Amino acid sequence: MEISAALIKELKEKTGAGIVDCKQVLTETKGDVNKAVEILRKKGLSKADKKAGRAANEGTVTLKTEGKRGLVVKVNCETDFVAKTEDFKKFASDVTELIFGKGYKFSSEFPTDVEDLRKNVIAKLGENILVSDWKFIEAKGELYPYIHRDKFSVKVAMIADFSISKKDGETEELMKNIAMQITAMNPIAVDVSSIPADKLSQVKAEFEEEARQSGKPEKIIENIVKGKLEKYYDEVVLLEQAFILDEEKKVKQIIEDFVKNKGIDFKVNSFVRVSL
Incomplete structure (x- = not known):
C-alpha cells in the first residue's frame, strides 16, 4: 500500500x-x-x-485556583530548550488540570493517568520529564496566587490563604507584598507553632549536638540552643522574617502596624510554594 x-x-x-x-x-x-x-x-x-534516571533540572512551575482550593505543581525536563516548547508547556498545563480535577496526593508512585501522560510527552520530546512535586491548599479565607518568572518560564509559584475583614487597594497591596516575601524568602511555616514537629525536633537535636561538642556546661548549652533556634526562626518562619521591603521590621510588625492603622483584620493562614 x-x-x-x-x-x-x-x-x-x-x-x-x-x-x-x-x-x-x-x-x-x-x-x-x-x-x-x-x-x-x-x-x-x-x-x-x-x-528514567536522567537528570532533569530545567522546567517550569504552574498553579491553579478554584474557589477555596489551590494547587502548585513543579514539572522538570532536561534542557531549557524543551522547557520553552509549546508541547512541554501544554503538558505542564494538562497535568496540573488532571491532578487538580482528581485531587491526587503527591507520591513517588504516580497515578496511572498521570504516568501515561508523562510517558507520552517523553516519547514526543525525547527527554526525561518529571512531575517532581505538587501541593494543595484549602482556604479558610481567600486564596492569593503569585508567580515569579524569568524571560522564558515560571521559576516560583505560590498560593497564600489570607483572612481579611475588608478588601481594598491597600489590603491587596499588602497581600501582594506578603506573597512576594514568601516567593523570595522561602519560609517553611507561617509562625513558630506551625513548624512541623518532626522538623523542629530534628533541628533542635542538631543544635544541641553542636553545642555539646563545645564542652560547655549544660546550662550554657541550653542558652546556646535557644539563641540558635531564635536565629533559625528569623530565617525560616514567615512572620519572624525581616520584611523584604523594610528590613528594619519583621513581617509580623508590618501586619500589626497595618491592622492598627487601618482598622482592618489581616491574617496569613497558610501557604504552599514550589520552585525550580
Missing part, C-alpha cells in the same frame, strides 16, 4: 514521532492511523523507561 504524505503528516502531528517511524508504522498497519498511534504510544512508553 502506498503511504501518502498526508497520512504521515497526520500521524506525526498526533504523536510527535519522526517521519521515518511514522511511515514505517503506517506501512505495518496498512494506513490505519489509529493502530499506528497505539503502536507508537507503546514504543514511546518503552522509550520513557529508558530515559
Whole structure:
C-alpha cells in the first residue's frame, strides 16, 4: 500500500514521532492511523523507561485556583530548550488540570493517568520529564496566587490563604507584598507553632549536638540552643522574617502596624510554594 504524505503528516502531528517511524508504522498497519498511534504510544512508553534516571533540572512551575482550593505543581525536563516548547508547556498545563480535577496526593508512585501522560510527552520530546512535586491548599479565607518568572518560564509559584475583614487597594497591596516575601524568602511555616514537629525536633537535636561538642556546661548549652533556634526562626518562619521591603521590621510588625492603622483584620493562614 502506498503511504501518502498526508497520512504521515497526520500521524506525526498526533504523536510527535519522526517521519521515518511514522511511515514505517503506517506501512505495518496498512494506513490505519489509529493502530499506528497505539503502536507508537507503546514504543514511546518503552522509550520513557529508558530515559528514567536522567537528570532533569530545567522546567517550569504552574498553579491553579478554584474557589477555596489551590494547587502548585513543579514539572522538570532536561534542557531549557524543551522547557520553552509549546508541547512541554501544554503538558505542564494538562497535568496540573488532571491532578487538580482528581485531587491526587503527591507520591513517588504516580497515578496511572498521570504516568501515561508523562510517558507520552517523553516519547514526543525525547527527554526525561518529571512531575517532581505538587501541593494543595484549602482556604479558610481567600486564596492569593503569585508567580515569579524569568524571560522564558515560571521559576516560583505560590498560593497564600489570607483572612481579611475588608478588601481594598491597600489590603491587596499588602497581600501582594506578603506573597512576594514568601516567593523570595522561602519560609517553611507561617509562625513558630506551625513548624512541623518532626522538623523542629530534628533541628533542635542538631543544635544541641553542636553545642555539646563545645564542652560547655549544660546550662550554657541550653542558652546556646535557644539563641540558635531564635536565629533559625528569623530565617525560616514567615512572620519572624525581616520584611523584604523594610528590613528594619519583621513581617509580623508590618501586619500589626497595618491592622492598627487601618482598622482592618489581616491574617496569613497558610501557604504552599514550589520552585525550580
